[in-house]
Amino acid sequence: MGPRIGPAQMPEKETKATMGTEDTPGGKASPDAQDSRPSVFHSIKLFVLCHSLLQLAQLMISGYLKSSISTVEKRFGLSSQTSGLLAAFNEVGNTALIVFVSYFGSRVHRPRLIGCGAVLVALAGLLMTLPHFISEPYRYDHTSPEDMPQDFKVSLCLPTTSAPTPDPSNGSCSSYTEARHLTVVGIMFMAQTLLGVGGVPIQPFGISYIDDFAHNSNSPLYLGILFAVTTMGPGMAYGLGGLMLRLYVDIDRMPEGGISLTTKDPRWVGAWWLGFLISAGLVALAATPYFFFPREMPKEKHELHFRRKVLAVASSPVSKGKDPVSEQSPGESPKKQDGLAEVAPDLTVIQFIKVFPRVxxxxxxxxxxxxxxxxxxxxxxxxxxxxxxxxxxxxxxxxxxxxxxxxxxxxxxxxxxxxxxxxxxxxxxxxxxxxxxxxxxxxxxxxxxxxxxxxxxxxxxPTHQIAGILHQPTQPGPGLFPGCMKPCSCPSDDFNPVCDPSTHVEYITPCHAGCRSRVAQEALDKSQVFYTNCSCVVGGGPLPAGSCDSACxxxxxxxxxxxxxxxxxxxxxxxxxxxxxxxxxxxxxxxxxxxxxxxxxxxxxxxxxxxxxxxxxxxxxxxxxxxxxxxxxxxxxxxxxxxxxxxxxxxxxxxxxxxxxxxxxxILRQQDKEAGTKATTCSSGLEQQLLLSGPEKKPEDSRV
CATH class of the missing domain: 1.20.1250.20 (MFS general substrate transporter like domains)
Structure with a gap:
C-alpha cells in the first residue's frame, strides 16, 4: 500500500531530460542561457574521473582504521575483541540499507545522492578524530603526577613511593573518567556506523550512472578504469597509516619537556587521528562536483578514439562475435520481463519487501x-x-x-x-x-x-622472557635474588619496560628490576634512557629503556x-x-x-x-x-x-x-554425466524408432 515509485514518474523524467537537451545544443536558445549552463558537467568522462577519485578516497578512509587498529587499542585501552567489533560496525549501516538502494535504482537524483553520501562519509571521518581532541593528553606513564615529567622517578625503586602511588590510580577511576571513556568509545562506534551508511549509495549509483549514459562499447572500459583506480585505496590507506604513525599522537600539544619515547617503544602511540583528518578532507573535495552533475545527461554518442583504432586493427571475426550480443539484447527483454529485475519498477516499497524473501x-x-x-x-x-x-x-x-x-x-x-x-x-x-x-x-x-x-x-x-610473567628460573633475575624487590613497593599498574641485554630478560618497569637511578644520554636528535643500580640484575645494569629486540x-x-x-x-x-x-x-x-x-x-x-x-x-x-x-x-x-x-x-x-x-x-561433473546419459538415451531411442520403422520403409525405397 506504499507510494508507487516507478512508471508514474517516468514521463516527468523524460520531459526534464528532453528540456535539458533541447536547450543547450539548439541554436534557438540565447547565448547567455547557454553560457550559464556548465556544459563540462554533462561529460560522462568527467564523471568517471570524479567517481574514481571519490571511491579511492572513500576506501582510504574506511581502510585507515584497519591500519591503526593496534594504536587505537593502546590509546584508549581496548581489547582486540572490542576493536574488531569497532571495525565491523562499518558494515552494519551498509548492510541495513544496501537492499533499498538496489531497489531505488535510477528513480532518484543519483549524482546528488552520491554527493550527500560522500559528505556523510567525510563527517564520519571528522567524527572519528573527535576522541583525540576531547581526551586528555596521552600519558604513557600513568603513575607519575601531573606536574612531574613522565617516567622520571615514579618508575624507580624508591621506598618513599609506597604511600602516594595508589592516589593517581584511584583518581583515574572516578565516575567522570569512566563516563568520558565510554563517551569516547561510543563516538567511534557511531562514526563507523555513519561511515557505512554514507558509503551505501556511492558505488552502486556510480556504476549504474556510468552504464546508463556511456557509449555501449565504452562502458566496460570506464568501469575497468574505475575498479583499477579504486583498488589502490586500501593500499594507500596502509601507506598513509605507515606515515602518520611515525608521528607522536599529541603532536598538536607536545609537553614542555618533550618525550623520551622512540617508535620502537611498546608505549609509543602514533598520530592515528591525523590520517582520518586527511582522508576526510580528500572525500569532501571529491564530493563537491557531484552537486553539479545533472540527473540525466545525453548518452555518449561516439566511441573512444583509441578504441576505434584497436578495433580497426583487430580482425573482422571479433566484431562479428560482438554483434550477436547487441542483437540479442532486444530479444531478451521480453523474457526478462517475467523476472523480478524487470517487475521491480512496478512494485511499491511494501510489495518489494514482501517479494524479496521469496526470491x-x-x-x-x-x-x-x-x-x-x-x-x-x-x-x-x-x-x-x-x-x-x-x-x-x-x-x-x-x-x-x-x-x-x-x-x-x-x-x-x-x-x-x-x-x-x-x-x-x-x-x-x-x-x-x-x-x-x-x-x-x-x-x-x-x-x-x-x-x-x-x-x-x-x-x-619465541615469546620474550618477562620477569614475573614468563620467566625461566634457570636464567638470572628475580629468581636468584628473592628479596631484591621488597623495599621497592612497585606500582602494580605501571608499564615502563626495560631489557637486560645480557640475559634477554624483560622487566615490566625499572622498579621491578630494582633500579634506583636514571641516566639520559643525548645522541644526535634522539635521547636514550638507561637505568642503573638495579638490584635484581647481575652487575647492577645499566638497562636500556624499551622492550628487548627480537632475534628473528x-x-x-x-x-x-x-x-x-x-x-x-x-x-x-x-x-x-x-x-x-x-x-x-x-x-x-x-x-x-x-x-x-x-x-x-x-x-x-x-x-x-x-x-x-x-x-x-x-x-x-x-x-x-x-x-x-x-x-x-x-x-x-x-x-x-x-x-x-x-x-x-x-x-x-x-x-x-x-x-x-x-x-x-x-556437482558440475554429476550434471555433465546426467546430461550425457540423457543425450545417449535420446539418441538410442531415436535409433530404435528408426530401426522399427526401417523394414516398413524398405519396399518404398526399392520402388523409388
Missing amino acids: LLRTLRHPIFLLVVLSQVCVSSMVAGMAIFLPKFLERQFSVTASHANLLIGCLSFPLAIVGMVVGGALVKRLHLGPMRCSILCLLGALFCLLLGLPLFFMGC SHLVLPFMLLVSLGAALACVTHTPSVMLILRGVKKEDKTLALGIQFMLMRVLAWMPSPVIHGSAIDTTCVHWAQRCGHRAVCRYYNHDLLRNRFIGLQFFFKTGSLVCFALVLA
Whole structure:
C-alpha cells in the first residue's frame, strides 16, 4: 500500500531530460542561457574521473582504521575483541540499507545522492578524530603526577613511593573518567556506523550512472578504469597509516619537556587521528562536483578514439562475435520481463519487501550458487581478519613498529592481490573457460593458497622472557635474588619496560628490576634512557629503556611474501567464482543474485570475522593492563599461541573454501554425466524408432 515509485514518474523524467537537451545544443536558445549552463558537467568522462577519485578516497578512509587498529587499542585501552567489533560496525549501516538502494535504482537524483553520501562519509571521518581532541593528553606513564615529567622517578625503586602511588590510580577511576571513556568509545562506534551508511549509495549509483549514459562499447572500459583506480585505496590507506604513525599522537600539544619515547617503544602511540583528518578532507573535495552533475545527461554518442583504432586493427571475426550480443539484447527483454529485475519498477516499497524473501529462498536453492557464495564467505572472512589484525600480528610477533608493518602490507599484499584479480579475469577471458573449467581454476587457486599457508605456522619468534610473567628460573633475575624487590613497593599498574641485554630478560618497569637511578644520554636528535643500580640484575645494569629486540625480526619479509602470494592466489578465484554465480542462476535472477551474494558476504564474513579474530587474539594474552578493576589493553602475548591461533583461523577458512569448490566441481561433473546419459538415451531411442520403422520403409525405397 506504499507510494508507487516507478512508471508514474517516468514521463516527468523524460520531459526534464528532453528540456535539458533541447536547450543547450539548439541554436534557438540565447547565448547567455547557454553560457550559464556548465556544459563540462554533462561529460560522462568527467564523471568517471570524479567517481574514481571519490571511491579511492572513500576506501582510504574506511581502510585507515584497519591500519591503526593496534594504536587505537593502546590509546584508549581496548581489547582486540572490542576493536574488531569497532571495525565491523562499518558494515552494519551498509548492510541495513544496501537492499533499498538496489531497489531505488535510477528513480532518484543519483549524482546528488552520491554527493550527500560522500559528505556523510567525510563527517564520519571528522567524527572519528573527535576522541583525540576531547581526551586528555596521552600519558604513557600513568603513575607519575601531573606536574612531574613522565617516567622520571615514579618508575624507580624508591621506598618513599609506597604511600602516594595508589592516589593517581584511584583518581583515574572516578565516575567522570569512566563516563568520558565510554563517551569516547561510543563516538567511534557511531562514526563507523555513519561511515557505512554514507558509503551505501556511492558505488552502486556510480556504476549504474556510468552504464546508463556511456557509449555501449565504452562502458566496460570506464568501469575497468574505475575498479583499477579504486583498488589502490586500501593500499594507500596502509601507506598513509605507515606515515602518520611515525608521528607522536599529541603532536598538536607536545609537553614542555618533550618525550623520551622512540617508535620502537611498546608505549609509543602514533598520530592515528591525523590520517582520518586527511582522508576526510580528500572525500569532501571529491564530493563537491557531484552537486553539479545533472540527473540525466545525453548518452555518449561516439566511441573512444583509441578504441576505434584497436578495433580497426583487430580482425573482422571479433566484431562479428560482438554483434550477436547487441542483437540479442532486444530479444531478451521480453523474457526478462517475467523476472523480478524487470517487475521491480512496478512494485511499491511494501510489495518489494514482501517479494524479496521469496526470491532469496529461490536463489539459495541453487546448489552451485550456495556453494560458491559459501566459498566466497570463507575467503572474505580470511581477508577481513588479515586486513584488520595483520599489522598488530606483525608488531607483536616480529617486534616491528606499526609504521613498518603498515608499509609492508601496503607495498606487498595489496599490489599482489590486484595482480591476482587481473590474472583471474584474463584467464577466464583468454581461455574461454566454461563452468567446469572455472571451478577447476577456483579449486587450484584455493589449494595452492592453502599450501602456501602451511609454512606460516613455523615462521615466528619465541615469546620474550618477562620477569614475573614468563620467566625461566634457570636464567638470572628475580629468581636468584628473592628479596631484591621488597623495599621497592612497585606500582602494580605501571608499564615502563626495560631489557637486560645480557640475559634477554624483560622487566615490566625499572622498579621491578630494582633500579634506583636514571641516566639520559643525548645522541644526535634522539635521547636514550638507561637505568642503573638495579638490584635484581647481575652487575647492577645499566638497562636500556624499551622492550628487548627480537632475534628473528628478519623473518618478517619472507612471512609477508608468503602471505601476499597466498592473497594473490585467493584473488585469482574472484572472477571465475562470479562467472559460476552468473551461470548458475536463471537469467532473470542474475542482478538480484549478485546483490544477495554481496549481502551474504557482509553478514556472514565482514561483520563476524573481525570479532572472531579479535576474540582468538585475546585468548593468547598473558598480561593485561588494568583500568579501574577491568582489563583494558593486552601488554604481552604468548607468541606461539598467537601465531598458531591466528594462522589456524586462516587455515580453517582456506580449507572451507577448498571444500566448497571441490563440491562445486563434483556437482558440475554429476550434471555433465546426467546430461550425457540423457543425450545417449535420446539418441538410442531415436535409433530404435528408426530401426522399427526401417523394414516398413524398405519396399518404398526399392520402388523409388
